[in-house]
Amino acid sequence: MPFDPIKMDRTTVQKELKFPAAGFARKLRGYKDFLGLLPITGFEIFFYLIPLVFLMIISFWMTKNYKVIPVWNLHNYWVVVSDPAIRMAFFRSLDITLTTLLLTVLVAYPFAYALVFKVPSRYRQLILIAIIAPFWTNYLVRAYSWQLILGGNGLINHLLGAAGIIEAPLNILYTHVATRIGLLHFLVTVMVLNLYGSMDNIDRSLIEAAQDLGAGPLRTFLHVILPLSFQGLATGTVFVFIFCFTDFIAPSVLGGGTRPVFSQKVVDAAQWTANYSLASALSMVMILVIAVFLLVVFRLIKAGTRGEK
């Protein structure tokens, strides 16, 4: 290919000398691999990210006559903070969440401990699958089935009555005791899985060392197992908190409507009064609470891992 140096300008020379076809094809081939990410990412951005951002925005707008009007104000947040019913619901949610959290930890820890340290390993996988199985069933139906057990005419009352322990039926259903039971039922599996995960990773030799040094089972637990399973405990706690605080089904099906929780207020605003901007403000507060909790847990993890060393 004869080059005529006189006719060349710099760019042409550069292009010819740098094997243009090869270079372009080279760059292009690298990007082909990422094409597969486009559809799913695009979908998520358009139907997830943008709606979330939009929700945040309308929490600062107004709703009049069932229409959302782009007027910037803090009225919704004022309502959230000042309305006594909403405040009551907020603290109720917090109460239920924290007590359920405590309950879940207390119930799950011994189970996880037993699973890791007492059960022979050939049964472990089986037990794990067995506790995961109910986890996958319909949460709504499960909550409802507690009605059969906790109701005035339900299983527990009949059993206790037949055994002569009580005279009048216990009022469990449609109180938040029932709500907690329903939540516990769902969440204990999660907590067990998380605890199991981190407990399983504990180096057995550490435990043997502690026992060699004369620590009894309780002390071994407090000083060795508890700190080292902290990671699993933290992740489990986060999940339990988020779920409890935001759940709508258990409080509605089991707790009744007379003492509403925060999530029910969101539904009220969205479905009954169609006050979308209020609903979104409530949601933003929900997210805020979760974020604060995450921060606290994160700090505690840091302190905990420092203690490990």
Added chain:
Amino acid sequence: MDLRECDVELDHVSKKFGNIVAVDDVSLKVRPDTFLTFLGPSGCGKTTTLRLIGGLETPTEGKVLIKGRDVTGLPPYKRETNLVFQDFALFPHMNVLGNIGFGLRMRGVDRGEIRKRVQKALEMVGLPEAMYRKTNQLSGGQRQRVALCRALILEPAVLLLDEPLGALDAKIRKQMQVELKNLQRKLGRTFISVTHDQEEAMTMSDEIAIMNQGRIEQVGDPHTVYNKPVSRFVASFLGECNLIEVEVLGPQLGKFAVRNSHLGTFFFHPEKDWENKASQKNTCIMVRPEHITVTENIQDGMNVINGTIKTVSFKGSATEYVLAVDSMDVKFQIQGKSQYKPEDKVSISWRPEDCHLIP
């Protein structure tokens, strides 16, 4: 050489992975009907170079040409090369017929024809009954033959082999070395192989390209590369050798001489560009152990060293001795049983033709 006469050409090819330079400005021309082997230690870039030829990697710089055609931007499915992978990479979800016939299927050959051709190929490699077997039912050697069939049935211009004998037992390996070589001769196509086994490379190849740290140190036929290495790395990679640091003196007594401060003066036969080599510092001469003998009569003009035998190892066909001389050890080798013991004082020598200057 005219470009069109090469089966494969690499033109200043480099490949970087992030900051790591795997292949560093490699240029090479491969003539048709050649068995070329890239030889080198792990991590020297030989497998990457092979993949660059096959299209599984794209060079960061440079051109790759196959049969004169610039294929640098082309993906593997558009190149006339086929690769036999190191672990054969036989598709686990297909049987032998599915594997070998895969390439033909991609070309749209009809099923009956595929079956015929696959059967013929299997018969050629000695596996006539294997067509419907699953790949996990085959032994290592059988899998290798299936992998070879799978590649060769497409009649590529260049066959690429990544450590073809690595997964085989030592016994089969020697046999396969000969078989591969014969296969290449019979087919008349270029085979490019990659290995770290120096003996394998020497047995099978017409040409060896020795690589180190991404660069080709030397290309040549086995004899040349073994006896006239261009660098210490090549010399020591291809087998045992003795390297003696010398200073070039020039013509003396009718022969060309070099001198080592401890060991004296040695003579060698000049090569074409000994002047270039001589002008560089840190020259050394290389002598292979099998070219050294024990001498009784010492004559002028011979290359002689006196020393004490340090170790004796009987290796079956020959005995290896290590001679302690001054500050260094010299290895030499004599056929047959050992005749000397440690602590013996002997004189060893070699002919001037048998040593080689390395800059």
Added chain:
Amino acid sequence: MKRFSNQVFYGYIALLFLFLFLPIGTIIVFSFNTDKFASLPWKGFTLRWYENLFYDRGILDALKNSLIVSLSVAGSSCLLGFMGAYSLYRKTFRFQNAYLAFMISPLAIPWIILGLCLLVFLTRFDLEGSLLSVWISHTIFAAPFAMLIIKARLSGIPPQYEEAGWDLGANRLRAIWHIVLPLSWPGITAAFLLTFTISFDEFIIAWFVCGFKATLPVKIWAMIRSGLNPTINALGSVIFVFSMALAITGTLLSGTGKRGERT
């Protein structure tokens, strides 16, 4: 002493299992009870409540809607998820962790909020109140979930297989079709089953966006609201057994059991 403490632990495990399976067992048992209430003594064995399922127009419609939505969600999630998983399998890139965190986030944020924001958003486009809106809403968390499952499966496939395919003449698409897909089918099937199950059981988001096109959980909610109805027992039992079977199959197929994952 040790044996005693072991027994205590085994007893505790048994107790917890009792607690976990009690509601499931109760609802199944009482779905056969003639009596409307979950009372004892047992009044009589009947299949009446199960028969009702076939005659209730509302339930059948809801079932049909759920099947349409969940099958579509499983399908779209596996398609989108496979494409994404394949890209992640082929190449890693900077900020990949941040990207993955973003993609997984729909599974982590409270679904009541997700339901709300989708309701608001879809209303703007007049897309709410249809099965399409439920399909969109479920795919948002199901597709990344499928992507994770399939990605895990793909990472066990050595890249040489695909490379061999290219070398032998298959272009990118054909290599995926003939080599990658067959080798990853357990992961894809697992993803399909699991995303189907999640979508089928999902209540709150569907409730927000489905309008009058009730899915099965939404219908169940309506039935619960309108008072104690033994037909719910029958329906619930069927759903329980069905979901558990699907989920166990899916978990087994996906290789390692997933820990701490949310429905």
